[in-house]
Amino acid sequence: MTADLALFLDFDGTLVEIAPRPDAVRVDPGLVPALERLRERLGGALAIVTGRPIGVIDDFLAPARFDVAGLHGVERRVNDAVTGGRPEDHPDLRARVPRLQALVADLDAVLIEDKGASVAVHWRLANPEDAQRAEAVVKSIAAELDGPYRLQLGKAVGEIVPASATKGHAIRALLEAPPYAGRRAVFLGDDRTDELAFASVNADGGVSVRVGPGETVAPKRLADPEAVRALLYAWADGAPMDVSGLPEA
Numbered sequence: 001m002t003a004d005l006a007l008f009l010d011f012d013g014t015l016v017e018i019a020p021r022p023d024a025v026r027v028d029p030g031l032v033p034a035l036e037r038l039r040e041r042l043g044g045a046l047a048i049v050t051g052r053p054i055g056v057i058d059d060f061l062a063p064a065r066f067d068v069a070g071l072h073g074v075e076r077r078v079n080d081a082v083t084g085g086r087p088e089d090h091p092d093l094r095a096r097v098p099r100l101q102a103l104v105a106d107l108d109a110v111l112i113e114d115k116g117a118s119v120a121v122h123w124r125l126a127n128p129e130d131a132q133r134a135e136a137v138v139k140s141i142a143a144e145l146d147g148p149y150r151l152q153l154g155k156a157v158g159e160i161v162p163a164s165a166t167k168g169h170a171i172r173a174l175l176e177a178p179p180y181a182g183r184r185a186v187f188l189g190d191d192r193t194d195e196l197a198f199a200s201v202n203a204d205g206g207v208s209v210r211v212g213p214g215e216t217v218a219p220k221r222l223a224d225p226e227a228v229r230a231l232l233y234a235w236a237d238g239a240p241m242d243v244s245g246l247p248e249a
């Protein structure tokens, strides 16, 4: 049973609770060892699929290094081989970053997270008025780049990402090569940005799991990151990986 699954895990809001600032998330001490055991059990077929850069995931999960599809799939690393994600491949986006920074400079508690090949504007800690203005700013810059880039709205964040980059594409690309090829995808994610990936995983015969409340196309649901960790820790310790037995969404 176990040998035919490939596990794809979102990071923020799925493996860890969302923090007020993106750099303030807390990684449960049991998480990394459990993921390492689980990866071994799955013959290596375990990857983090996230909007974060690969390097940031490495920092959070050090000293382990996992396969990662980062920046919503702009960059991928499998068995230490990295593809995509070079900032110099995105001159039109890079050219607009200084103006984006200037436009939000006078907004309280609005943060720019410059990831090189994508740029996110965070307003989780902003007052409602500044949050609205931050959203308007990122929308206007995204509109200038419409076509090669798209705006991805998440929980108190708007991010300009290459249009070709989606978590769904990233999962499909990972499934084309060992150790993922030929396995059934299981994808856990929490955000509305994960819904497109849920749809493609479902269409390919995999199983998607929505973490937390909200409308979803996923057939399965877990309540929160704590429930996700409890499941992964049990699987890491040898419990049957019975995906069909998870609660219905």
Ligand SMILES: [Mg+2]
Residues within 6 Å of the ligand: 010, 011, 012, 013, 014, 189, 190, 191
């Ligand atoms: Mg998430």
